[in-house]
Amino acid sequence: MNATPVVAVTMGDGAGVGPEVVVEAVVSPDVRAVCRPVVIGDLGRLRQAAAIRGVDVTFNVVEDVADAGHQDGVVDVVDLGLLPEDLPWGRLSPVAGDAAFQYIRVACDAAMAGKVQAICTAPLNKEALHAGGHVFPGHTEMLAELMGVDEVSMMLSTAKLKVVHVTTHLGLIDAVARIEPGLVERTIRRGNEALVRAGNARPRIGVAAINPHAGENGLFGYGEEAAKIAPGVEAARADGIDAVGPLPADTLFFLAGRGDYDLVVAMYHDQGHGPVKVLGIEAGVNITVGLPVIRTSVDHGTAFDIAGTGKADVASMIEALRQAAELAPTSSVPSPARSA
CATH class of the missing domain: 3.40.718.10 (Isopropylmalate Dehydrogenase)
Incomplete structure (x- = not known):
C-alpha cells in the first residue's frame, strides 16, 4: 500500500498562473516521491497550461478524488468544467473568481470526508473572487468557514x-x-x-x-x-x-x-x-x-502580467506540495473542531 498522503490541489484563478504551475508541479518527481496529488480544476485550462509549459502529460478525469489512479506522468483531475475555452489569460474574470471558490469547496468536502490528507492551493485573485460572489479576505478565511473552524x-x-x-x-x-x-x-x-x-x-x-x-x-x-x-x-x-x-x-x-x-x-x-x-x-x-487538515499554498499571487506566457516559476508550488506532504498524516478522518 502507498503510504504517501493524498493531496487535493486546487487550480486557483484560471486566468492567472495557477494552471501553469499546477500542471508542471504535480508531475514533478520530487512531488510524486512524497505525495499523491489530485487536481481539482478545469481540464480544458490545464490542457492549455500544459501546452504553454511544454509539459508532456496525460490527463485522467475522475468523478471523485478517491478514484484517482496516481500514475507517474498522469495528472488526475476532478474536472468541474466551469471555465469557457476562450477565457483570456491575465484578465480579471468573475467566472474565474467563482470557479476558484468552487475548487476550494470541493477540496474541503474531500478533506472533511477523509479522502485527502492535505490541501495545496494555487493562487486566487481576491477582486475576481468578490466579483464572482464570494466575499472573503482570502484563502485562509474561506477555508476556515468551509471547514467549520472559528479560528486559524x-x-x-x-x-x-x-x-x-x-x-x-x-x-x-x-x-x-x-x-x-x-x-x-x-x-x-x-x-x-x-x-x-x-x-x-x-x-x-x-x-x-x-x-x-x-x-x-x-x-x-x-x-x-x-x-x-x-x-x-x-x-x-x-x-x-x-x-x-x-x-x-x-x-x-x-x-x-x-x-x-x-x-x-x-x-x-x-x-x-x-x-x-x-x-x-x-x-x-x-x-x-488550525484546520482539520493541513493546507499549504504558494506565497505569490496570480501574476496576471505573466499568466499564459510560460514564465511563472514553479518552485514555490513544488515546495508547497512538499510541505503539505511533510505536515500531513498518511490517513485522516477529520471533523470540524471549533476553536475555543
Whole structure:
C-alpha cells in the first residue's frame, strides 16, 4: 500500500498562473516521491497550461478524488468544467473568481470526508473572487468557514524563516485592537503544534512586540506589550512551550534569520510578510494551521502580467506540495473542531 498522503490541489484563478504551475508541479518527481496529488480544476485550462509549459502529460478525469489512479506522468483531475475555452489569460474574470471558490469547496468536502490528507492551493485573485460572489479576505478565511473552524492562523515558511501571524487581513488600527492575550497564546500554540508535527520536538519561538523597541518600558505606545502580548506568552510557557517575548520585531527577525528561533510570532500582516518576502518570495509557502487538515499554498499571487506566457516559476508550488506532504498524516478522518 502507498503510504504517501493524498493531496487535493486546487487550480486557483484560471486566468492567472495557477494552471501553469499546477500542471508542471504535480508531475514533478520530487512531488510524486512524497505525495499523491489530485487536481481539482478545469481540464480544458490545464490542457492549455500544459501546452504553454511544454509539459508532456496525460490527463485522467475522475468523478471523485478517491478514484484517482496516481500514475507517474498522469495528472488526475476532478474536472468541474466551469471555465469557457476562450477565457483570456491575465484578465480579471468573475467566472474565474467563482470557479476558484468552487475548487476550494470541493477540496474541503474531500478533506472533511477523509479522502485527502492535505490541501495545496494555487493562487486566487481576491477582486475576481468578490466579483464572482464570494466575499472573503482570502484563502485562509474561506477555508476556515468551509471547514467549520472559528479560528486559524497563517504561517509563512521559507528555508530561513517561519512566521505565524496573530492577525492578518486587517488594517493596522483594527489589528492592534484585535490583539489580546488569549489570541496570542492560541497563535503560539498553533505554530508550536505545526512545527512539532513536522518533526521539531521543541521549537524555539520568538514573539514580536507591536511597538518599536517593544515599547521601551512605556516610552512608545500605550502599554500594549504588557497588556496584550506578555500574558499570552507566559501562559504558553507555563504549558511547556519554549516561547520568548515580546521582543523588538527588527531584532527578532534578524535573530530568527540567523537561526536563533525556529518560528516568529508576528502581530500583524506586514510585520510578518515583509521579512519573509524579502528572504524568499519565489520559494515561500503559505501554511494554514488550525484546520482539520493541513493546507499549504504558494506565497505569490496570480501574476496576471505573466499568466499564459510560460514564465511563472514553479518552485514555490513544488515546495508547497512538499510541505503539505511533510505536515500531513498518511490517513485522516477529520471533523470540524471549533476553536475555543
